[in-house]
Amino acid sequence: MPTPFIVLDKLDKRYPDHHAVKSIDLAIEAGEFIAIMGPSGCGKSTMLRLIAGLDEPTGGDIRIGGDSMRGVPAFQRNTPMVWQSLALFPFLSVVENVAFPLRMQKVGAAQRRKRALEWLDRLGLATMAERNIAQLSGGQRQRVAIARALVTEPSVLLLDEPLSALDAHLRVRMQTELSRLHRELGITFVYVTHAQSEAFALADRIVIMSEGRIQQVGRPQDVYRAPANAFVAEFMGMNNLVRGEARGGAEGRLEVGSALGTFEVPAEAPRPAGAPADFVIAADRITLAPEADGPGISGTVLGLEFVGSTQTVFIEIAGGAEFRVQKQQHEIEALDLVPGRRVTLSWDPRHAWLLPQAA
Amino acid sequence: MNRTLATRLSRLAQYGLLGALFVFLATPMLVIVVFSFDANRFPTIPWGGFSLEWHRAILADPMIRDAFLNSVLVGLGTAVLATALGFAAAYLDFRYRFRLKLPFILLVAVPPAVPATILGMAMLAFLSRIGLFGRLETVMACHVAIATSFAMAIIRLRLNDLSRDLEPAAWNLGASPLSALIHVVLPFCRPALIASFFLSAAVSFDEFLIAWFVGGVHETLPVRILNLLQGQVNPKINAIGAVVLVISVALVLLAQRFTGVRAGRRPNPDPGE
Amino acid sequence: MTAASVTTRASARWRWFRMPGPRLAGSPKVLPAVLGLPVLLWQAVFFAAPLVFLVIVTFWQVKAFRLEPAFVLDNWTRILFSTTFQRALVHTIAVAGTTTVLALLIAFPAAYTIAFRLNARARDLAVAFLIVPVFSSYMLRIYAWQIVLSPEGIINALAGAVGIGPLPLLGGAVSLQVGLLTLTLPIAMLILVFAMAGIDRTLIEAAENLGCRRARVIAHVILPSLRPAIALTATTSFLLAFGDYISPLFMTGSKPPTLSILIVDTVKSGSQWPRASVIGVSMLVMLALVLGLGQWLARGRAARKEAAR
Structure with a gap:
C-alpha cells in the first residue's frame, strides 16, 4: 500500500464572511502528482495555502510525513509553492531569486550561487542568470519561479494555477516540462488548477472540489467516466x-x-x-x-x-x-x-x- | 472667427497667469541668491558689483559655523529616525489590521498640520518640565515627530505597489517574517526610503520655530537667520540664505528624483478644439 | 508502516523539515509590536503629550514668574474677554479668510492650465517646481520679499528711476497677503493639479462632444468632481495662513498682531505660559472647526442628504 505523505485530517477554514474549506479529509501519497480542481471560490487555493502554512486552519490538522503542522509557521515547513502571480522578487536578479531560499537557510554565498546556477541550467535558463526579472519573457519567468521553488530540494511542490498566465502554446510546453520534472524528482506535486486539460495531462489523481468540500477523488479517466454526483458530471463537461x-x-x-x-x-x-x-x-x-x-x-x-x-x-x-x-x-x-x-x-x-x- | 479670437485670448490669459505665478514663486529665491553676490551692504538696485565678501564673512563667523554644524547633525538624525519610524508606521498600516489603527495613523500623520508656533510652545512647556529643554537631541526628536508624517506618506505610497503575494512567497521560501521584512520589503521600498531620508532632512533643515523654542542656546542655521533678521540689516543674511536655499532645494530635488511623483499618466492632454 | 518510521525515512531522504528557527521571530504578535511601539512612544512623548500638557497648563497659575499647578479658569476668562485677543482673533480670521479666497482664485485657473493644457513633460516639470518651495526656506523667501518691497528696495528703486516716489509697499495688508500666498499657493496648486489629473478625461470629452462650451464643462463636469479637492485646498490654505508667524512678523512688523504673534509675545513677556496656552488651544479649536466645515463642504449636498436619511 502506498504511503500517505500529506494527510488532511478534518481540515477546516472559516473566514469571517465565508466557510472556505469544510472539514476535508484527504491523503496524498509520496511522489504522487495530484491535481485539485473546481470552480473559482471552491476552496482549492485556500487548501493549498493551508498546506503551506500561509493561512491558519480553524479546525482539523495537516500532517506532512507524519508530523502535525499545527503551530509550525510557513517558513519552517519547506513546502515551496509556485504562485499564479509567480511572486518573483523584482529587485533581485534571476540567479539571486533562485538562490533566495538558500540564503534564508544561511547557505554560504558561493555554495548557494552554485546550486542556483545548477537549477537554472536544468531549466534551460543558464544564460539568463544575471538578467533582471523584467527582462524575461513569461515562459522564462515561469521557469525561474519553478527553479526557485525546487532549489532547496523539497519533498513536495505546491503549484497554484501556475500556467494560467501563459498562452496556449507555452502552456503545453510547460506541462511537458512539469511532467518531466515530476518524473525525475519523484517528489509530491500538489497542483491547483481550473483547467481540465492540465489536470488530465499531468495528474495521477484529481480531486474535484465545490463549495469547500471534496466531491470526488480518483484517476482522471475514472472521474470522467464515472462521476460521483451531478456536480462532478457537469463540471467535467x-x-x-x-x-x-x-x-x-x-x-x-x-x-x-x-x-x-x-x-x-x-x-x-x-x-x-x-x-x-x-x-x-x-x-x-x-x-x-x-x-x-x-x-x-x-x-x-x-x-x-x-x-x-x-x-x-x-x-x-x-x-x-x-x-x-x-x-x-x-x-x-x-x-x-x-x-x-x-x-x-x-x-x-x-x-x-x-x-x-x-x- | 469671433470664437477663435476669444479662445486665443483665453489661452493667452491662462498661460500668462501661469507664467506670472511661476515668476512670483521664483522671485524670492532668485533675489536671495543673486544679492548674496552683491557688494552693497543693503541689497537693492543698482547692483553694487559682484563680490564674494559676504560668503567669506559667513565662513569666518563661528556662530554661523556652529549653527550650520548643528543643522547638519539635527538634519541627519531626523532623516535617519524619521525614515525608520515612518517605515514602521507605513508597514504596520499596510500589513496589519488592528483596533485603534486610525488613531495610531493620525498620531503620525497630523503633526505637520498643527501650527508650529503652538506646537513649539507646547513642546517647550512639556519637554522643559521633563528636563529635555535646550538640547540638540531634543530639537532632533521634535523634528522627527513632524517629519515622520512625510516619511510614512512616501513609503506607504510605495508599499501600495508591493504585490500582496511577495511577502507570503518569501515566508513560503523559508524567510521568517523578520527576514522577509529585511530581505524583501526593505529592498522593495529602497527608492521611497531614500526619498524620505532626503525629504525628512529638508523638513528639519528648514524648521525654525520649534528649533527656536526648544533649542535654547543651541541654534540651528534657520534659528540663527531668524535671530539675524530680527536684528539690524546684515548683508551676511543673503549669503547664508543662498547656502541654505541651495541645500534645501537640492534635498527636495533628490527626494523627488526617488519618488517619481507624477500628476497622472495620460496621452497628449490637449483635446485640440 | 507506522507514522514514526515514515518521518524518519522522509527526513533522511528529503530533509523536508527545516532546522527549527527562533520561534520568537515567527510569532505573529511580536513583529508588529516591535515596529509599532517605538513609533507610538515617540509620537506620544514628542507630539501628543505636549499638546495635552498645553491644555492642562491653561488651568495653571503663574506665581512670582513660576508656573504652578492649579485649577483656575482665570486664564480663560482673562484671555477670551480681552479686547486684544478678540481683535487679534477677528484680524487673523479675516487675514486667513482673504488668503484662502485669493489662493483658490489664483490657484484654480493656474492648476487648470497645468493639468489640462500642458503636455506630460511640462506638467511633471511644473509639479517639481511647485514641490520645491513647499519644503524649502519659507522664512528666507519672506525675507526676500522684504528686500523687494521695502522703501529702499528693488521695486521702489525701479519706481524711483522713472520718477515715482517711494511707495509704501511694505507693512500693509497687501504685503501680508504676498507673504501668505508665497506660503499657500504652491500647496494649493499641487492639491488641485493632482485632483484634476485624476479626473476621468472621457467625461470631459463626452461633454465637449455633446457641444458643451468650455465654461459649461468646467461648471458641470470639472467643478463637481473637484469638490473634495477644493475643500481640501481651502482648509489647507486657511490652516497655513491662520497659524503663520513669519509673514505677520516680517511683512507687517506684527501690527496689528495675529494670534501667533500674540502667543510668542505672551510667552516672552513675563512667562505668561497659561495665557499663551489659552490662545494656542483656542487656535486649535478654531482650526478643528474649520477642518470640520471643510469635511462637511467636501461631502456635497447630495451626499449629505444621503447621510441624513
Missing part, C-alpha cells in the same frame, strides 16, 4: 445528465423512468422503485441518426461548436432539455447536421453511468 427514478430491473441493470422515456442503465445494486436514479451519458458515446421511428430520442439540432478536431452538436429534445453530442467532422457532413435538422439520439446502455445515491 461533455456529459449529459438525465434525471429520473428507479422503476425496477434485473441483475446488474436498472430501469430508469424519466421525462425523456425509459432507459436501462448498468447498476451494481438494485434500487427500490421510486428512488431517485440520475444517470449521465458522455457526449462522445451518443450515436446520431436521421430521424426515424426506431428506438431513441428525437431532437432538433440547435447549433455546432468547434472543439479542436471535433465538433460539439447542441440538440434540443422535446420538453426543452438540451443534449451535447461530440462528433468528428466527417460524421457531421455525412448526416448533414445543420441547425433545424431533426435527428434521433441513441446509445449503448452499457455506456450510461448511474450516479450513486446521495448519502
Whole structure:
C-alpha cells in the first residue's frame, strides 16, 4: 500500500464572511502528482495555502510525513509553492531569486550561487542568470519561479494555477516540462488548477472540489467516466445528465423512468422503485441518426461548436432539455447536421453511468 | 472667427497667469541668491558689483559655523529616525489590521498640520518640565515627530505597489517574517526610503520655530537667520540664505528624483478644439 | 508502516523539515509590536503629550514668574474677554479668510492650465517646481520679499528711476497677503493639479462632444468632481495662513498682531505660559472647526442628504 505523505485530517477554514474549506479529509501519497480542481471560490487555493502554512486552519490538522503542522509557521515547513502571480522578487536578479531560499537557510554565498546556477541550467535558463526579472519573457519567468521553488530540494511542490498566465502554446510546453520534472524528482506535486486539460495531462489523481468540500477523488479517466454526483458530471463537461427514478430491473441493470422515456442503465445494486436514479451519458458515446421511428430520442439540432478536431452538436429534445453530442467532422457532413435538422439520439446502455445515491 | 479670437485670448490669459505665478514663486529665491553676490551692504538696485565678501564673512563667523554644524547633525538624525519610524508606521498600516489603527495613523500623520508656533510652545512647556529643554537631541526628536508624517506618506505610497503575494512567497521560501521584512520589503521600498531620508532632512533643515523654542542656546542655521533678521540689516543674511536655499532645494530635488511623483499618466492632454 | 518510521525515512531522504528557527521571530504578535511601539512612544512623548500638557497648563497659575499647578479658569476668562485677543482673533480670521479666497482664485485657473493644457513633460516639470518651495526656506523667501518691497528696495528703486516716489509697499495688508500666498499657493496648486489629473478625461470629452462650451464643462463636469479637492485646498490654505508667524512678523512688523504673534509675545513677556496656552488651544479649536466645515463642504449636498436619511 502506498504511503500517505500529506494527510488532511478534518481540515477546516472559516473566514469571517465565508466557510472556505469544510472539514476535508484527504491523503496524498509520496511522489504522487495530484491535481485539485473546481470552480473559482471552491476552496482549492485556500487548501493549498493551508498546506503551506500561509493561512491558519480553524479546525482539523495537516500532517506532512507524519508530523502535525499545527503551530509550525510557513517558513519552517519547506513546502515551496509556485504562485499564479509567480511572486518573483523584482529587485533581485534571476540567479539571486533562485538562490533566495538558500540564503534564508544561511547557505554560504558561493555554495548557494552554485546550486542556483545548477537549477537554472536544468531549466534551460543558464544564460539568463544575471538578467533582471523584467527582462524575461513569461515562459522564462515561469521557469525561474519553478527553479526557485525546487532549489532547496523539497519533498513536495505546491503549484497554484501556475500556467494560467501563459498562452496556449507555452502552456503545453510547460506541462511537458512539469511532467518531466515530476518524473525525475519523484517528489509530491500538489497542483491547483481550473483547467481540465492540465489536470488530465499531468495528474495521477484529481480531486474535484465545490463549495469547500471534496466531491470526488480518483484517476482522471475514472472521474470522467464515472462521476460521483451531478456536480462532478457537469463540471467535467461533455456529459449529459438525465434525471429520473428507479422503476425496477434485473441483475446488474436498472430501469430508469424519466421525462425523456425509459432507459436501462448498468447498476451494481438494485434500487427500490421510486428512488431517485440520475444517470449521465458522455457526449462522445451518443450515436446520431436521421430521424426515424426506431428506438431513441428525437431532437432538433440547435447549433455546432468547434472543439479542436471535433465538433460539439447542441440538440434540443422535446420538453426543452438540451443534449451535447461530440462528433468528428466527417460524421457531421455525412448526416448533414445543420441547425433545424431533426435527428434521433441513441446509445449503448452499457455506456450510461448511474450516479450513486446521495448519502 | 469671433470664437477663435476669444479662445486665443483665453489661452493667452491662462498661460500668462501661469507664467506670472511661476515668476512670483521664483522671485524670492532668485533675489536671495543673486544679492548674496552683491557688494552693497543693503541689497537693492543698482547692483553694487559682484563680490564674494559676504560668503567669506559667513565662513569666518563661528556662530554661523556652529549653527550650520548643528543643522547638519539635527538634519541627519531626523532623516535617519524619521525614515525608520515612518517605515514602521507605513508597514504596520499596510500589513496589519488592528483596533485603534486610525488613531495610531493620525498620531503620525497630523503633526505637520498643527501650527508650529503652538506646537513649539507646547513642546517647550512639556519637554522643559521633563528636563529635555535646550538640547540638540531634543530639537532632533521634535523634528522627527513632524517629519515622520512625510516619511510614512512616501513609503506607504510605495508599499501600495508591493504585490500582496511577495511577502507570503518569501515566508513560503523559508524567510521568517523578520527576514522577509529585511530581505524583501526593505529592498522593495529602497527608492521611497531614500526619498524620505532626503525629504525628512529638508523638513528639519528648514524648521525654525520649534528649533527656536526648544533649542535654547543651541541654534540651528534657520534659528540663527531668524535671530539675524530680527536684528539690524546684515548683508551676511543673503549669503547664508543662498547656502541654505541651495541645500534645501537640492534635498527636495533628490527626494523627488526617488519618488517619481507624477500628476497622472495620460496621452497628449490637449483635446485640440 | 507506522507514522514514526515514515518521518524518519522522509527526513533522511528529503530533509523536508527545516532546522527549527527562533520561534520568537515567527510569532505573529511580536513583529508588529516591535515596529509599532517605538513609533507610538515617540509620537506620544514628542507630539501628543505636549499638546495635552498645553491644555492642562491653561488651568495653571503663574506665581512670582513660576508656573504652578492649579485649577483656575482665570486664564480663560482673562484671555477670551480681552479686547486684544478678540481683535487679534477677528484680524487673523479675516487675514486667513482673504488668503484662502485669493489662493483658490489664483490657484484654480493656474492648476487648470497645468493639468489640462500642458503636455506630460511640462506638467511633471511644473509639479517639481511647485514641490520645491513647499519644503524649502519659507522664512528666507519672506525675507526676500522684504528686500523687494521695502522703501529702499528693488521695486521702489525701479519706481524711483522713472520718477515715482517711494511707495509704501511694505507693512500693509497687501504685503501680508504676498507673504501668505508665497506660503499657500504652491500647496494649493499641487492639491488641485493632482485632483484634476485624476479626473476621468472621457467625461470631459463626452461633454465637449455633446457641444458643451468650455465654461459649461468646467461648471458641470470639472467643478463637481473637484469638490473634495477644493475643500481640501481651502482648509489647507486657511490652516497655513491662520497659524503663520513669519509673514505677520516680517511683512507687517506684527501690527496689528495675529494670534501667533500674540502667543510668542505672551510667552516672552513675563512667562505668561497659561495665557499663551489659552490662545494656542483656542487656535486649535478654531482650526478643528474649520477642518470640520471643510469635511462637511467636501461631502456635497447630495451626499449629505444621503447621510441624513
